[in-house]
Amino acid sequence: MEDKKNDVILSIRGMCKSFGRNQVLDHINLDVKAGTVMGLMGENGAGKSTMMKCLFGSYQKDEGKIFLDGKEINFEGPKDALENGIAMVHQELNQCLERNVVDNLFLGRYPVNSMGVVDEERMKKKASELFRKLGMTVNLTQPMRNMSVSQRQMCEIARAISYNSKVIVLDEPTSSLTIQEVDKLFEMMRMLKSQGISLIYISHKMDEIFEICDEVSVLRDGKMVMTKATSETNMNELISAMVGRSLDNRFPPVDNVPQGVSLSVQHLTTKFEPHLQDISFDVRKGEIFGLYGLVGAGRTELLETIFGIRTRASGRVYLDGKLMNFNNAKEAIEHGFALITEERKANGLFLKCDLTFNTTIANLPSYKQGVALSDKKMVDATKKEIKIMHTKCMGHDDMITSLSGGNQQKVIFGKWLERAPQVFMMDEPTRGIDVGAKYEIYELIIKMAKEGKTIIIVSSEMPEILGMTNRIGVMSNGQLAGIVNTKETNQEELLRLSTKYL
Ligand SMILES: Nc1ncnc2c1ncn2[C@@H]1O[C@H](COP(=O)(O)OP(=O)(O)OP(=O)(O)O)[C@@H](O)[C@H]1O
Numbered sequence: 450m451e452d453k454k455n456d457v458i459l460s461i462r463g464m465c466k467s468f469g470r471n472q473v474l475d476h477i478n479l480d481v482k483a484g485t486v487m488g489l490m491g492e493n494g495a496g497k498s499t500m501m502k503c504l505f506g507s508y509q510k511d512e513g514k515i516f517l518d519g520k521e522i523n524f525e526g527p528k529d530a531l532e533n534g535i536a537m538v539h540q541e542l543n544q545c546l547e548r549n550v551v552d553n554l555f556l557g558r559y560p561v562n563s564m565g566v567v568d569e570e571r572m573k574k575k576a577s578e579l580f581r582k583l584g585m586t587v588n589l590t591q592p593m594r595n596m597s598v599s600q601r602q603m604c605e606i607a608r609a610i611s612y613n614s615k616v617i618v619l620d621e622p623t624s625s626l627t628i629q630e631v632d633k634l635f636e637m638m639r640m641l642k643s644q645g646i647s648l649i650y651i652s653h654k655m656d657e658i659f660e661i662c663d664e665v666s667v668l669r670d671g672k673m674v675m676t677k678a679t680s681e682t683n684m685n686e687l688i689s690a691m692v693g694r695s696l697d698n699r700f701p702p703v704d705n706v707p708q709g710v711s712l713s714v715q716h717l718t719t720k721f722e723p724h725l726q727d728i729s730f731d732v733r734k735g736e737i738f739g740l741y742g743l744v745g746a747g748r749t750e751l752l753e754t755i756f757g758i759r760t761r762a763s764g765r766v767y768l769d770g771k772l773m774n775f776n777n778a779k780e781a782i783e784h785g786f787a788l789i790t791e792e793r794k795a796n797g798l799f800l801k802c803d804l805t806f807n808t809t810i811a812n813l814p815s816y817k818q819g820v821a822l823s824d825k826k827m828v829d830a831t832k833k834e835i836k837i838m839h840t841k842c843m844g845h846d847d848m849i850t851s852l853s854g855g856n857q858q859k860v861i862f863g864k865w866l867e868r869a870p871q872v873f874m875m876d877e878p879t880r881g882i883d884v885g886a887k888y889e890i891y892e893l894i895i896k897m898a899k900e901g902k903t904i905i906i907v908s909s910e911m912p913e914i915l916g917m918t919n920r921i922g923v924m925s926n927g928q929l930a931g932i933v934n935t936k937e938t939n940q941e942e943l944l945r946l947s948t949k950y951l
């Protein structure tokens with residue numbers, strides 16, 4: 450195995466790809482050695498996913514050659530790729546939510562027995578072996594719909610691994626995994642490496658790149674601008690390569706001044722799992738309130754309960770002293786609440802529509818001219834948000850699905866900015882967003898706080914929660930374990946509180 454280590458297993462030469470007038474990949478070269486992990490970084494829209502989709506056969510490249518193990522390959526589609534040694538975990542989960550875990554694992558390749566009947570027992574056995582290797586306990590017969598985003602992501606990873614591929618592409622696989630799950634994934638990746646399998650690992654998280662990758666490549670505006678061994682580079686060099694400038698600080702100064710109490714949550718309790726128990730806290734006008742906790746602690750549920758899309762058993766929510774009692778999202782929105790959800794594809798976007806529709810949909814009445822909707826007003830608003838958010842696109846009439854993952858997220862942000870809500874709740878708002886754009890979003894959040902908005906941010910990223918908030922509420926197992934001042938707390942205290950009721 451050792452002597453194979455320096456052999457190039459995958460080689461991409463001069464790959465080009467355009468969508469209409471938009472040249473997304475410009476003569477890309479990449480070499481991946483056997484039994485190593487190649488990191489792939491770059492700003493939102495740089496072309497990372499497109500490059501990998503061209504490799505995987507989901508897109509057809511315009512120019513260039515791909516060699517696997519010395520032989521030129523050209524896959525007609527993903528099935529072809531999977532059968533010939535390349536697997537990929539996509540950035541956007543693509544699962545059949547109504548089907549169970551086992552079905553999803555074997556979708557498109559059900560094993561059959563000698564009678565030609567689907568061999569369910571064999572599927573189950575193979576599936577449980579796989580999950581055992583991954584160190585996961587999963588109820589194999591439950592529908593995907595009942596699983597958390599992170600569990601579903603682990604299932605996708607298990608599926609990719611199950612093909613016995615030579616090269617596995619992971620496109621931002623950890624964006625919704627817990628720390629423990631990331632550890633398990635890395636363990637698995639190290640095991641695959643030791644078997645001579647190569648991995649291409651796309652991530653915006655620097656510490657992960659340095660932990661798991663042997664080499665790292667950076668794409669900028671469709672060009673490959675750097676490839677180096679991770680031991681020979683550092684964070685600043687990577688950031689400069691990605692954004693073309695260096696960033697001195699990861700967070701802008703949090704210099705907003707919170708005022709009087711705006712939102713008051715009192716004794717909130719829910720009936721259904723995961724069960725929230727007696728949660729009370731206040732958030733001030735102009736304050737950025739963080740919610741930290743381990744995955745499953747109930748942070749998303751808390752936001753959803755305040756927003757009225759999860760049933761309360763008891764408890765009250767007041768805004769500026771007035772009792773709020775919503776039964777659905779529409780009522781919440783009408784009362785000045787906004788919620789940016791964690792699972793954007795399912796809840797936040799209209800995939801068959803363009804940017805204008807997706808930007809204006811939550812706020813239609815304000816684009817009226819007389820009784821009819823004014824196209825001009827809607828387009829102007831969309832252009833404004835594209836500019837504020839620095840959304841990378843060709844124009845306001847692009848289809849939302851033609852944007853890169855991170856840029857789709859900026860559109861959702863823009864939609865809620867248009868609404869100008871009083872209470873802005875965000876669930877993992879910078880997930881999948883590159884370092885430069887994160888900074889811009891942080892600036893926007895602080896600006897909103899200064900304008901007197903009430904802001905709640907759920908984040909699993911410790912630096913973000915410590916770098917971007919005034920106070921932090923820590924949840925543990927459905928309860929509020931404590932509220933701390935951000936300036937006076939640290940990582941250890943947050944972790945300690947997050948395990949208080951386990
Ligand atoms: N199907 C498509 N049709 C038209 N344009 C597309 C399509 N897919 C991608 N693009 C464009 O290609 C460019 C690169 O997108 P890509 O998804 O590869 O970026 P990325 O580097 O993966 O970004 P992110 O970090 O946000 O995931 C973007 O400008 C995007 O708008």
Ligand SMILES: [Mg+2]
Nearest residue numbers: 497498540854
């Ligand atoms: Mg991408």
